[in-house]
Every structure is written in structure tokens, then in C-alpha cells.
Amino acid sequence: MERRSFLKNAAVAAPFLGQAFGASDELRIAQIGLGTRGAYELEVCQRTKGAKVLAVADVYQPLVDKYVAASNGTLTGYQDFRRVLDRKDIDAVFVSTPDHWHAPIAMLACQAGKDVFCEKPLSHTLHEGQQMVAAARKYNRVFQTGSQQRSATHFQKVVELIHAGTIGKITCIECWNEENDTPEGAGNPPDTTPPQGLDWDMYLGAAPKVAYNRNRYIWHYRWFWDYSGGMMTDWGAHHMDIIQWAMKVDGPLSATAVGGRFCLKDNCQTPDTLMTVFEYPGFIVRYSVRQGNSRRIEGRPNGIAFYGTDGTLIVDRGSWEIIPENASRFPNDYDRVEAWLKGGNVAWPAGFDRNAKVAAKPRCQAMGETGLKIDPACQEAHVDNFLACIHSRQRPAADVEIGHHSISACHVGTIAYRLGRKVKWDAAAQTFPGDAEARAMMTKKYRAGFALPAV
Ligand SMILES: NC(=O)c1ccc[n+]([C@@H]2O[C@H](COP(=O)([O-])OP(=O)(O)OC[C@H]3O[C@@H](n4cnc5c(N)ncnc54)[C@H](O)[C@@H]3O)[C@@H](O)[C@H]2O)c1
Incomplete structure (x- = not known):
């Protein structure tokens, strides 16, 4: 009986993606891309309960230096995002680069065993999107698209x-x-x-x-x-x-x-x-x-x-x-048109005053x-949803x-x-x-x- 109800529940729940974390585990995050959106995402993650941002990466070194300097030693910075992916102590990455970098970074992150939050637009081409889905599935990763309106x-x-x-x-x-x-x-x-x-x-x-x-x-x-x-x-x-x-x-x-x-x-x-x-x-x-x-x-x-x-x-x-x-001003006028087609008068139904003010219905x-x-x-809800799914291994709101x-x-x-x-x-x-x-x-x-x- 118990086994049957477990199977029933499992069938309606979103697919389980492997790996399990303890509910109390703090997730270790890296932010890749520190421009307009990335800076905002970093700020949201830094104040999100259950997340700890350990690393940032951007091809523009002065931006990396700026955020590392402001972090009181909590952040390590990289110009090359691949050094972030090399780290074994990072659970998830946020990808906020221009669109042409989304697929390569997100797919390498999946390969490296990281869960991924990747900004919209997910891909630069249709083929890239297909490959991103394939990578997320193959490596059992939780993958949230940054379409935060889903969480509004x-x-x-x-x-x-x-x-x-x-x-x-x-x-x-x-x-x-x-x-x-x-x-x-x-x-x-x-x-x-x-x-x-x-x-x-x-x-x-x-x-x-x-x-x-x-x-x-x-x-x-x-x-x-x-x-x-x-x-x-x-x-x-x-x-x-x-x-x-x-x-x-x-x-x-x-x-x-x-x-x-x-x-x-x-x-x-x-x-x-x-x-x-x-x-x-x-x-x-x-x-x-x-x-x-x-x-x-x-x-x-x-x-x-x-x-x-x-x-x-x-x-x-x-x-x-x-x-x-x-509601339509006119009653169903099938009969009236039928009559007209047969050569009759274009008469309105009895009692119908076409000039009368009709109360809006x-x-x-x-x-x-x-x-x-x-x-x-x-945005906070969207990040929370991602983090909760990292723990539960369910598919997120904008999978x-x-x-x-x-x-x-x-x-x-x-x-x-x-x-x-x-x-x-x-x-x-x-x-x-x-x-x-x-x-x-x-x-x-x-x-x-x-x-x-x-x-
Ligand atoms: N969800 C939203 O509402 C929302 C809002 C704004 C932007 N975005 C998305 O966020 C992404 C970034 O947009 P933006 O406005 O912040 O752009 P931006 O130009 O302000 O910043 C992009 C940053 O990425 C860095 N970068 C480029 N290539 C990189 C690489 N290979 N490795 C590391 N860093 C790299 C750049 O140096 C720059 O700092 C875009 O895909 C955009 O569509 C989403």
C-alpha cells in the first residue's frame, strides 16, 4: 500500500535529477558576467538565505577586481570562467554574459557537475538551445532559465x-x-x-x-x-x-x-x-x-x-x-437574415429598438x-525556486x-x-x-x- 502511494506521488512530481543535499546545506555559488544583470544577480544571491557566493568571473578584469575588493575577502575573482568550473567547491553558477556565451558556459558547467541559472534569452541559436537541454538532462543538472516573470x-x-x-x-x-x-x-x-x-x-x-x-x-x-x-x-x-x-x-x-x-x-x-x-x-x-x-x-x-x-x-x-x-447588442438574428434572404423585410425582432441605449452586459x-x-x-523568488530545486532535485519554474x-x-x-x-x-x-x-x-x-x- 505504502509502496503504491509512493509510486503514485512519484509519477505526478517533477522528475528527480539525481544528487541530494541536506535541506540545511548552504549552496556555494559563482556569478559569471558582472555587467548590468550580473551585478544585480550577485547582489540578490549575496543576500539570499541558503546561498554563499564564493567566486565571480568576467572577461573585464577591472569589474572582477571591483567586486572582489568590495567583498571583505569572501569572493575570489577570475577573468576566465573555466577556472570557476574547475573548482570542486562550487555547486551552482549564474550565467549573465551576453547571449552568444550562454550555451558554451552553461553546457561546460553542466559537464563540470554544476547546477545552472542562465539568463534569458536562453540560447543564441535553435541548435544551441537543443544542446543545452541535452546537456542538462545528460548530466542531471538543475537548470533554471532567467525568465523571472515566471516567479512573479x-x-x-x-x-x-x-x-x-x-x-x-x-x-x-x-x-x-x-x-x-x-x-x-x-x-x-x-x-x-x-x-x-x-x-x-x-x-x-x-x-x-x-x-x-x-x-x-x-x-x-x-x-x-x-x-x-x-x-x-x-x-x-x-x-x-x-x-x-x-x-x-x-x-x-x-x-x-x-x-x-x-x-x-x-x-x-x-x-x-x-x-x-x-x-x-x-x-x-x-x-x-x-x-x-x-x-x-x-x-x-x-x-x-x-x-x-x-x-x-x-x-x-x-x-x-x-x-x-x-454581450452582443443584437439577439441572434438568424431568423431575420433567413427572412430577408427569402425576400421578406429586414425587420428587427418584435420589441427590439435598435436605437435604444443598451445596458452593458x-x-x-x-x-x-x-x-x-x-x-x-x-527575482528573489526565482532564485529561491532555483535553490530549492537544487536541494530537491526537481525541475525549476523556468526549466x-x-x-x-x-x-x-x-x-x-x-x-x-x-x-x-x-x-x-x-x-x-x-x-x-x-x-x-x-x-x-x-x-x-x-x-x-x-x-x-x-x-
Ligand atoms: N532577466 C532579465 O530581465 C534580464 C535583464 C537584463 C539582462 N538580461 C540578460 O542578461 C545577460 C547580460 O546582459 P547585461 O545587460 O547584463 O549585459 P552587459 O553588457 O551589461 O554585461 C555583460 C557582462 O558579461 C561579461 N562577459 C562577456 N563575455 C564573458 C565571458 N565569456 N565570461 C565572463 N564574462 C563575460 C562582460 O564583460 C560584461 O561585464 C543577457 O543575456 C541579457 O539578455 C536579463
């Missing part, structure tokens, strides 16, 4: 409401990022020698060897294809993650995308204006990116709107609301919240496979944009069926010495 209570609430059918059948979803970065965008800094203490060759990694340019390095690397995928993967990773979660799907059936770098006069590459339409079974998603005009959609600079037959649900990081649809309940804050609470599916949609959109045509995607088979040209874009060329680790 209000995103959890809206997903629950959608799952409960609150706004009816959703046939159309819009998500957007609208801002005005004109005219210069990231500007046009000249190529120079790299700053003192920056290992530029290591920064470039698998990407082609090019001269140092400030825009290719800190923050603006996002707008270069060799290191990232522009807004489509940067913010799209968050939007598509919530959309696919809410709609219980793993990927689109197809994508079409048009746009260009039309207005920003800088040396970056990814489109500043982009419309991508994804087709899913029974609904469509449009992602609108404008970096040349900040007029808000649904009153928000970024967000997601789910349009359902009974209401509209709009959510962003600071608020959510449901705006009900009203909401099809669902209006509700919502404003003034919410996504950080730090949800690598979830992160892979979310960013896959964005990569499919980007491939449609770069090919200038519609592409069909098979999320279950993880391929572009019958489309060798699109399939060739699932991976990239790796510079000698920086091949993706084999799984």
Missing part, C-alpha cells in the same frame, strides 16, 4: 485566469515594445583598442574576430547578430514565455516578419522596427517592435494583451487588468491591479526546456525576418519541415577554438 505572483495569477477560461476563447494576442531611441540610437563610436584589462578575444568567443567597438561590448551587443538577436530575442524572450505558458503551447506553427533598421543612425544591426506574426493552433500572436516612436499600445510601453471572446486581459510588469466584452468580471513591482520580489521553447519562438521569428518570408515550424520535431534554407539557420559558424561543447 501577478504573472502567475493572470496565467491561472487564462487557464480558467476567464476571458473566453483567445484568438488574438499582441505583445509589444515601443520606445523612441532616435536619432542616434547607440551612436557611432569608432573602433579602438580594447580597454585595459578586457580580454576582447575571449569576449568575442565563437563570434568572428573583429576590432573592439564599444557598442559591440557593454549593453549594446544586443543589437548585433553575432552576439544576440535584437529586441525580438531580448524582450521577446519574456513575452513569448508568458504567452506560451498561458496558452499551453510549445511553439508556433509558422512565423512571418517584416521590418528593418529604418530610423536609428548608429552602427548596430538588428531591426529597429519589426512586426512579427506567429500562427498557433487556433490563435495568432503579433509582436510589434518600434524603436523610433514611443506611442503606447494599450497605454503601456511594453506588455501583452490577450484578446478573448469574453474580455481582454492586459499585463505588464507593473499592472494587469481585465476589460470585459459586452459584461461577459466576464472586470478586475486588475496597478502599482505592482516586478523586482526585486520576483531549461521551457526556456528553450520560449526562445525558440523568437528564433523562428528572427529566421522569418532574415529570410524575408514565412517559415513553418514543427515544435514537437524541433525543425523547419521541408525547408533546408531555414534549417541551415538553426545554427551558426563557430570560430576555431570556440566550438560548442559536445554532449
Whole structure:
């Protein structure tokens, strides 16, 4: 009897990933990448109960020195992340480098027996995402994608409401990022020698060897294809993650995308204006990116709107609301149209006054919240979830496979944009069926010495 109920419980629980820690064990952490996000993650980890940050790594030595100096001797610093992976006393790594380094670092960390928290967008290519999932599974690692919105209570609430059918059948979803970065965008800094203490060759990694340019390095690397995928993967990773979660799907059936770098006069590459339409079974998603005009959609600079037959649900990081649809003004007019087709009068049903003011009859309940804050609470919850899963060996809230599916949609959109045509995607088979040209874009060329680790 006992054995049967154990098996029953085991069947519904998330898969067990091997290795067990005592619940009281303090987890030993390393932070890789100390830029905008990495510095924040380091700060969160340093004040998280049950975690002890022992090491930091960044290709820019002055950043490493800065955090080591401020640590009262608690941190050891490295310029080469591989020295972190060599350490036997590190349980888990946080990877907050630009996107082109996520897969190599995360996969080597899995091989080295570390659990991994890797920033979104999980991968730089579809193939890398597939390999990251394979590595996490092969080496039995707990692997959290840094899609912290999954751990925000209000995103959890809206997903629950959608799952409960609150706004009816959703046939159309819009998500957007609208801002005005004109005219210069990231500007046009000249190529120079790299700053003192920056290992530029290591920064470039698998990407082609090019001269140092400030825009290719800190923050603006996002707008270069060799290191990232522009807004489509940067913010799209968050939007598509919530959309696919809410709609219980793993990927689109197809994508079409048009746009260009039309207005920003800088040396970056990814489109500043982009419309991508994804087709899913029974609904469509449009992602609108404008970096040349900040007029808000649904009153928000970024967000997601789910349009359902009974209401509209709009959510962003600071608020959510449901705006009900009203019951149709007209009674079912099948009989009236039938009569008209037979040559009768276009008569309204008896007693129906088409000019009368009709009291709104909401099809669902209006509700919502404003003034919410996504950080730090949800980042802390996301880190806590990761640490708890390291102990329990369960799969975390944004398990690598979830992160892979979310960013896959964005990569499919980007491939449609770069090919200038519609592409069909098979999320279950993880391929572009019958489309060798699109399939060739699932991976990239790796510079000698920086091949993706084999799984
Ligand atoms: N979850 C979120 O909401 C969120 C927010 C911001 C950024 N991010 C993600 O975090 C990642 C980093 O973004 P950012 O804005 O902090 O970039 P950033 O340019 O500010 O910092 C990147 C840092 O990584 C370092 N680096 C580069 N290659 C390295 C390597 N091989 N080894 C060690 N260090 C290396 C750089 O020197 C730099 O300090 C990106 O993938 C980004 O999408 C996520």
C-alpha cells in the first residue's frame, strides 16, 4: 500500500535529477558576467538565505577586481570562467554574459557537475538551445532559465485566469515594445583598442574576430547578430514565455516578419522596427517592435494583451487588468437574415429598438491591479525556486526546456525576418519541415577554438 502511494506521488512530481543535499546545506555559488544583470544577480544571491557566493568571473578584469575588493575577502575573482568550473567547491553558477556565451558556459558547467541559472534569452541559436537541454538532462543538472516573470505572483495569477477560461476563447494576442531611441540610437563610436584589462578575444568567443567597438561590448551587443538577436530575442524572450505558458503551447506553427533598421543612425544591426506574426493552433500572436516612436499600445510601453471572446486581459510588469466584452447588442438574428434572404423585410425582432441605449452586459468580471513591482520580489523568488530545486532535485519554474521553447519562438521569428518570408515550424520535431534554407539557420559558424561543447 505504502509502496503504491509512493509510486503514485512519484509519477505526478517533477522528475528527480539525481544528487541530494541536506535541506540545511548552504549552496556555494559563482556569478559569471558582472555587467548590468550580473551585478544585480550577485547582489540578490549575496543576500539570499541558503546561498554563499564564493567566486565571480568576467572577461573585464577591472569589474572582477571591483567586486572582489568590495567583498571583505569572501569572493575570489577570475577573468576566465573555466577556472570557476574547475573548482570542486562550487555547486551552482549564474550565467549573465551576453547571449552568444550562454550555451558554451552553461553546457561546460553542466559537464563540470554544476547546477545552472542562465539568463534569458536562453540560447543564441535553435541548435544551441537543443544542446543545452541535452546537456542538462545528460548530466542531471538543475537548470533554471532567467525568465523571472515566471516567479512573479501577478504573472502567475493572470496565467491561472487564462487557464480558467476567464476571458473566453483567445484568438488574438499582441505583445509589444515601443520606445523612441532616435536619432542616434547607440551612436557611432569608432573602433579602438580594447580597454585595459578586457580580454576582447575571449569576449568575442565563437563570434568572428573583429576590432573592439564599444557598442559591440557593454549593453549594446544586443543589437548585433553575432552576439544576440535584437529586441525580438531580448524582450521577446519574456513575452513569448508568458504567452506560451498561458496558452499551453510549445511553439508556433509558422512565423512571418517584416521590418528593418529604418530610423536609428548608429552602427548596430538588428531591426529597429519589426512586426512579427506567429500562427498557433487556433490563435495568432503579433509582436510589434518600434524603436523610433514611443506611442503606447494599450497605454503601456511594453506588455501583452490577450484578446478573448469574453474580455481582454492586459499585463505588464507593473499592472494587469481585465476589460470585459459586452454581450452582443443584437439577439441572434438568424431568423431575420433567413427572412430577408427569402425576400421578406429586414425587420428587427418584435420589441427590439435598435436605437435604444443598451445596458452593458459584461461577459466576464472586470478586475486588475496597478502599482505592482516586478523586482526585486520576483527575482528573489526565482532564485529561491532555483535553490530549492537544487536541494530537491526537481525541475525549476523556468526549466531549461521551457526556456528553450520560449526562445525558440523568437528564433523562428528572427529566421522569418532574415529570410524575408514565412517559415513553418514543427515544435514537437524541433525543425523547419521541408525547408533546408531555414534549417541551415538553426545554427551558426563557430570560430576555431570556440566550438560548442559536445554532449
Ligand atoms: N532577466 C532579465 O530581465 C534580464 C535583464 C537584463 C539582462 N538580461 C540578460 O542578461 C545577460 C547580460 O546582459 P547585461 O545587460 O547584463 O549585459 P552587459 O553588457 O551589461 O554585461 C555583460 C557582462 O558579461 C561579461 N562577459 C562577456 N563575455 C564573458 C565571458 N565569456 N565570461 C565572463 N564574462 C563575460 C562582460 O564583460 C560584461 O561585464 C543577457 O543575456 C541579457 O539578455 C536579463
